[in-house]
Amino acid sequence: MTDPPRRTSSTSFRSQHDLHSATATKLNTPSTSHANLHAHAHALDLDLPPIPKRLKADVDEVPFSGRRPIDDEDDNGDETRFQPQSGEITRVASPVLGSAEKKSRSGEQQEEEEEEWKLTLDDDEDPTKWKDSRKWATTALVCLIYCTATLTSSIATGAAHQYAHQFSVTPFHQSLILTVYMIGLAIGPPIWAPLSETYGRLTVNLVSLPGYTLFNIGCALSPSYTSLLVCRFFVGLCGASPQSNSGATISDVWPPAQRLWPMFIYTCAAFGGPVLGPLCGGFLAGENPESHRWRWIYWLLTILGGVSTLCVVLVQRETYRPVLLKRKALRLLREHRSGSGSGTATTEKVEAPRSIYERELLATLDSQRLTVRGVLTTHVSRPFKMLLTELPLAYAAAWTSFAYAVLFIFFEAFPVVFGATYGFTAGQVGLAFLPLGIGILATVPVVRYFNRLNLAIRRENAGRAPPEARLKQGVLSAPMFVVGFFWFGWTARRSIHWISPMLATIPIGAGLIFSFNSLSVYVAECYTAYAASALGAMAFSRCILAVFVPLFGRTMFQGLGAGWAASILAFVSLAAVPIPFLFQRYGPAVRQRSRMAVKD
Template identity: 30%
Template sequence: MVADLIRDSPFGHIVRLVTRQKYFQYPEEQDHELWKRYVHEEKSGHMAHHGTTDAPEQQPNELDRAQRNSETSSRTHVGEEHNEASGVRVDPEKGKDKHVIDWYGPEDPQNPRNWSRAKKVFVTFEICFLTFSVYIGSAIYTPGLLDVVQVFGVAQVPATLGLTLYVAGYGLGPIIWSPMSEIPQIGRLWVYIGTLFVFVMFQLPTVYASNFGMLLAFRFLTGFFGSPALATGGATIADMYRPQKQAYGLAIWGVGAVCGPVLGPLVGGFAVQANMTTGKPLHGWQWTIWELMWLSGCCLIFLFFLLPETSSPNILYRRTKRLRKLTGDDRFTCEPELAADNMGPKDIVLMTLVKPITLNFQEPIVFLLNLYIALIYGLLYIWFESFPLVFSEIYGFNLGLEGVAFLGILVGTLIACACLFTWLYFWQEKQFDDNGNIEPEKRLIPAMVGCFAVPICLFWFGWTSRESIHWIVPIIGTSFFGMAAFTLFNAVLPYLSDAYPDSVASVLAGNDLMRSAFGAGFPLFATGMYHQLGIDWASSLLAFLGIAFIPIPFLLYRFGKRIRHKSKNARKDI
């Protein structure tokens, strides 16, 4: 497994390029006869007969004869007007003499869904590590907020832009990066590595920003270049896991995503506090950026040596290129390459820039669920702004201990994860049919439970945050938000992936854009709202918003199938 990981990593690709494929060879490079194993005879026959890999409505007798002959003949003496791979005569008008490369069978080890369990778990951990390393960058900034106010001489609301522009950046980024990762010639790997490299490098001009405008500009740019994992990570999980197991992978990825904003104030808070007590030359806010750079830099090195490509279209495309080079035969092709060849510049622009937005607003299901997730995400960030008011001003916590208060959310997330895994194993897995399909609406059941936890959390937190009540009580209340956010995300993302399987990355990119817009905008008025209304009524106002959106998962569970069947983009066969 380790050798395959290194071979398929960016490091392995570079070694192969420099040594001209002398090291880290693929099986077909060691045995030149293996190309026959990779050719899909039936699809090659279809290409020869009518120019596409799709089967005709009524299969011609010639295809029947060719397929019967293929079982008894090696086709070593096929005429020039016949396709060598299938034995089917090439139609002079519509046919194309192509050898279509595909997985050689259901057990092809290069297919990500056939990887060993250990390899899938390891790659899932890598994606979680990457997601955590970027997500923590938003909240890790907040402990140094007052330091930014003092150093740059700005008010607290403008200083908050360092948080909100970062969130806006990783909301806009997936509009480009996620659909780009679906292009077979590009794939996901180099999108991850290329953008992460820029993300790490841009921390330097951020930490040494000479003025406030420079700080804000690079906070936005780091969020923009760090964004691919936040939307494409879910598509990577779907690459590896079959439908019955995808929810487990998405749940683990979801824990990694929650850990970022939850642990950010803890990690950043102790760094800022230590700087205040020791009087070191760097400002406290600068130490939070250094921590982000160290973490993301370690992640970059780790992934550079061990992260493989998971995009099936890209893996097949690279296999096809290797076979063309080995044999010198330009007839080798694959379905992803054929699809890409039919795409012009206009189609690429539409897919990368327009598709995530149009899907978000043209599809009622996508819009409603993205709006709901965006609201929860926005409530999370606006609610986070109350933590300094509660735990510093009411309970007297210092900056470091204030970060510890966020751990209640993490505990709630882990409890919800354990419950979700139990429900998946004992109930939902049994709902899949023999073809591995399930009605997408059945994915929404966890959301129908978790939606009630949002108002419970906010009412609990708002009315127990007072000196007469021990600080542990509101922290226990925060655990309900962890349960809510986790169950909602792990119901909505699998649902959208199942309902729109051909546009997963674009749908998730639209989801990321909308929720980041809410997450970026809400903190700007949070402090003023809490000061004007008080912790109790401000939290209650957020709770009432949460109540207003409770019907959404119930309505889609009831009417989602009917809406899907009227959609041009959604799946209709289940």
């Protein structure tokens, strides 16, 4: 039996660890410690360099079992590569250099030859690669949750006459039932949006929806108007999470080229709920001021909240990519340290310094590490900073806030116009909102046209389109408002049939969709990494404005009359007509100077 060939000391290895690992592979034995490795090497008369103490301590403390060696050394023993068993992390090996050659290399060249690691999601883990059926199920769920939250805002107004009689409150205090909810709805997004970007969309829904359900039970059982208002505030606080979380979930799941229709459904949920609210509330409460049927309004909301919570548990999965990467890194790190591995079992195990495999995993986890100070100074304050410093977001927030305020002004104006002028009951006043919903649905062909236009732009630009391309349909919103407000205001009188002011709300409903849909998608594509914070900032601004509208909306229409009150809204809309054109022209330049928006 001949002795195995003796390897000379001039053989070049990238590191002492590679030499030890390669020798273990030649021996076809598990490398459980460097001491055993040296014992085998001594028996075969091989030269091994001494083991550094630091390296030995690192290796012996944590076994490296998550990867298997591939022994394809050439005649010079210049290469030993490691194949990840599960395919999550890939290593690009640098050329093998001797110590003398390495010294001659420049620092810049050595940096280029360093190992490159990247943690990625598999296809079944990446939300953008889910099946369309799963994407649509997720979209439908988050939009249902959002519609429930917006329905809650206006449904309570249908029982205003019962609050007044049973709790002996003034018309001003009656309006607080809407105002306190909107205060909670305004405070919530700056809290929920950063939390969803820290702990994930699913976690936020699992916390906020049960709270929404429980506080609605409190509303249904309230013995006084004060307790009712307190519970309404917390219902609004918990119900605020879908304002940013639902839109951000849609952005997580759908690529930009496929995002318009899901965001259209999201927009319909934003305005469909408030439109249906007075209708449902009016018929649930009835006409008798002494009846306690108003409590069934909150039992209905409790049922909707419970069903939504159950659907989230059964259907929704986490979609926020940084959170998914963090969880995967944590899982792989545990598997690696426990020695279980995540791929097929193998008897060949190679020890390696933990820094080789764990570096990317630990970096991913460190990037998500939070402190109380960090949460307060960075995450919670982010929506407010963006609202004050990001011009594209400020424009989108200002215009959608005005559009939202219009809707809430109508909650106060319709009882004046159709109740006092035309003698409608509470349920009939709720029916007067239906043409507004017809205007929302009538935008479908127009939205389809602009969607095809955006896809054509993407085909011409290698699958990419600037976010400003989404503003084209937003150009239509202000002119629609102008027409609708003038029509509504100057035909709302006894001498003109009630159908005329009702039909006037159709162009107003269309304008709501054109503004909200285009600007929501525009913001989501401008701030992809911070979509939840950006949408949360928009929700905060529009809810803050909606807080004050119920306090003066009814007074404005009673004092000025429907004609001049609606004309004020029309003149504001007229002044805003050129703004979308300006952003289409100068928006890309503004976005390039932004600190947080995507760059071309």
